[in-house]
Amino acid sequence: RKEVEQDPGPFNVPEGATVAFNCTYSNSASQSFFWYRQDCRKEPKLLMSVYSSGNEDGRFTAQLNRASQYISLLIRDSKLSDSATYLCVASSDSNYQLIWGAGTKLIIKP
């Protein structure tokens, strides 16, 4: 079983729609969680850290569900520029390293 699992997609979504991804993690001791976005042939860029209470940044909302060991990312009013691969990241059992999911590809269509 992979430590961090994501649906690879692609998610094809019309512009303006709301889209949500989930990511599951296997290590119950993980304490830090992040979402990164990566455009084709570019570096990953930090989108959001995910806190226990959930957090929102503009059109983006991240939630953590410790009981079910998943984190989610919600994108509202999606834009063409949101098209990217979204990488879910969780800390390792020692909380000394980051474990990366394989990413979910999102395509926003006009």
Place this chain on the structure above:
Amino acid sequence: DTEVTQTPKHLVMGMTNKKSLKCEQHMGHRAMYWYKQKAKKPPELMFVYSYEKLSINESVPSRFSPECPNSSLLNLHLHALQPEDSALYLCASSQEQGAREQFFGPGTRLTVL
């Protein structure tokens, strides 16, 4: 300044060549990382430096040799690479080593012929 820079952007090398990748950050971060990323895969950790000392080597072959000359610079020396080493090499930094936000440079796209 929240930027991590990497040079060169692209590198093509033969299997007998020696080359180096360079990374620089001026955010005062004390942890720096080398990752390798193949197409459609997540970044794969290679090395971690913490306070200029090698902290983690993820069983990387010796043809990759990291170096941290000072707290802002990180190099990756390449020698006798194989075609399967062709990938995007990413440098990242974070305030301290640990499960913290990491900030990436644009990467060096390496092709080994």
